[in-house]
Amino acid sequence: MAVSDEEKKKAMEDWEKLKAAEKNTLNDYRTQLAMCNICAFCRIRCPVYQQVKWESVTPRGKMQILRNIVKGWIKPTPQVAERIFSCTTCQICNVQCDAEVRPFDILKVARRELTGQELGPLSAEKKMDNRIVEYKNPYKEPQEDRFNWLEVEVPKTSDTLLYLGCVTAYRYGETGKAIVELLKKAGYNFTITPDEGCCGMHPYWDGEIKLTADIARENIEIFKKTGAKNIVTACAGCYSTFKNAYPALVDNFDFKVMHFSELLLDLIKKGKLKLKKTTPMKVTYHDPCHLGRHAEVFDAPREVIKSIPGVELIEMEHIRQDSNCCGGGGGYFTAFPENSVEIAEKRVREAEETGAEALVTTCPLCKTNLDLAIKRLDSKLKLYDLSELVLEHVA
């Protein structure tokens, strides 16, 4: 037991070493699991808990369940899996945890282990993963229909690959069109590959690591054929998958990854896109968790909005690292659709409280859920992907 000053300093150093050490199994997290103070700081902001209101879905509740598993006191069961997968992967528990337990990191590993033991993912999520394997998209849509909305020619090869992602490609063609039109107007050279398929985000968060790695390898080959060195994504989920998951899963992912909002800001700053004033407008911005907390892209979308003449950005109460989730991530929308939309309704109400006329986001997954919530609430908020808002204001 540490008692001298030296021993206390060593205890601190040991913690720093442990924090930095690579941890791949739940057992590697046994110390962090024991360190959970059960303080409930995570619970207060967990979107799933705030909807479900049972202790077992709180990050601290999950930490207690997982500690019991690591200690061998209980066995993992389907009931355990249901709790662990009750998570939008918003990662706010990591922000809230003063003890730096980083509950989200532990839950990510827990998902993998449960899936490895065939206790996860949940059945609806599993079905979606199977669809992704079979159709290369979650909607069972034919590959040839992926870019039906694309009306302009793009070169077959380029330094930059525009990766639209399944949601934009199949469900938000208008966003895809807006992005393409903006790039064309800016004279930016890019390609789109007709072979584009799912990035693997869904299986990744389902703990299907081997499957995600297979998808990553297949995608890398497709990307290479385009000659691209840079990948620009239209989706926050695809962005965090390329940025964070691929480098961890495969060896040869050598592409520079950008979110479209970052490229857009660059084009505006360089004067390649001129923006004009139209009717004055107040907007608010929703940080997608996978672009914000997962990848720390907070400023680019805001700077783009602020650069539009006549458009005023009014921030919501919870933004950036502290942002509230839309409820749609991590397969939660697939497994718990009703709860998921109810979480989105809260975010829409938060947006309404700003007095803004429009809600802007940079993720088609968030847009899907927020759109449902807006309709259910009969909200007057107009919903934009950032690209659509900018396109309305291009000179």
Add this chain to the structure above:
Amino acid sequence: MDQKEIYESLEAIVGEDDATIDPVELLAYASDASFLRVVPGVVVRPENKEEVAEILKFANKNRIPVTPRGAGTSYAGQSLGYNNAILIDFVKMDKILEINLKDRVAVVQPGVVYGELNKELRKYGYCFPPDPGSAIACTVGGMVGNNASGVRALKYGATIDHVLGLEMVLPGGKIIRTGGRVWKSSSGYNLTRLLVGSEGTLGVFTEIILKITPAPKYTAMIMPIFEKYDQGLEAATEIINTGILPSAMEILDDICIMVLNSVLKEKLPQAGAVLFIEVDGSNEEAVKEEADLVRKVCEKIGVKQIIYSTDSKRTEELWRLRHSLANLLAKLRGENIAINSIMDFAVPISQVPEAVKAVKALAAKYGRLMATFGHIGDGNVHMGSAINVEDPAQREIALKFSKEAAEVIIKKYGGTLSAEHGVGMAKSAFINMEHEDTLPLMRKIKKVFDPQNIMNPMVMGLTEIPEHEYIYMAGVK
């Protein structure tokens, strides 16, 4: 009755969505922020007082123990469901029923989160001031049950000083009201004050009337850093002696500074003590004058550095840092578990320096890891230690240490076991030391309210006094 039968009866009261005996769910409710782990028998989430009354009627008839639970942030095991108890989670009774500026009261349900209530009150320029470390997460019901307080108790008092009235369900299901909206009353026994801090042993709150306090217009934060811990103690005493009443005065030792530095971009100098002193008021000049006086005292004692802030955002960040401390200390304990048995004592203000030294000496004797922090201004000190609770030898040492420390605090320095965290199960073994004369009376009071002894029977040493090692992990394995 077996667990299933109890569940079915409760399900009939609250509905199937609000009662559970799912083992995974029960396990998630087996913890609070103490070192104790106790799996409850059933968890229910009533939505109104009528449901609470039905639950208590049923429990009383069948002699099933009941524990009310807010956010489960308690440090002493008072929100755990011992002996297959019915755990009542108040998450669905979380409404602010009224904020009445003319009467200067707020009426709330017990499940309201303290931070949310204050956010709402601040819109009107008011607050409910005690400010416990768990402010952002704890519930008002839990605070009342526990008589919680925090950094601002020095000037504004503990929860008990702000509760005007209560609606409570008695074990047989009868609903009573104590106090009311009046700010003063000399009429009859003050049952409200008896119930505040009763840790769920007498009944279950369903409505709370709080007096609300104007939020201070101006605040100044002074953070002096001293080379030696004793200088920090001396500064605290001298500041009190000037006659000013800070809204908060906290002391943190060298270990706390080391831990805070692990998350700070701008590190504090490694030193023996840092104080968080806040002065507030409605007159900017007066606040500045008091802040200057505090600074002068610190300079006279030989302060190493002073961090000063009158910017509300910066001050809020500094307080967030202070509130995070108890959690940050987890970094020092690794897989060990924090023992809360003597974590929360208070002694007369003049005795703080000597009492802290005495407990530190005991900690050294028993080899306990000790970080010292707390509300130095009102004599309330937190001293943290941790052990491997799965090791019977360490549990034995922890118990010896806790017992000796409790004796020193109570008998030598005239202190109390718990200034704000409550007795719970964690400290119940020592309660007789502090309340030798009055414990029999307390037990009689408990019997009057709860003749069947169903209300949180294992806390406060009112009936049985559980051994720590028996409670720890009870039912979990």
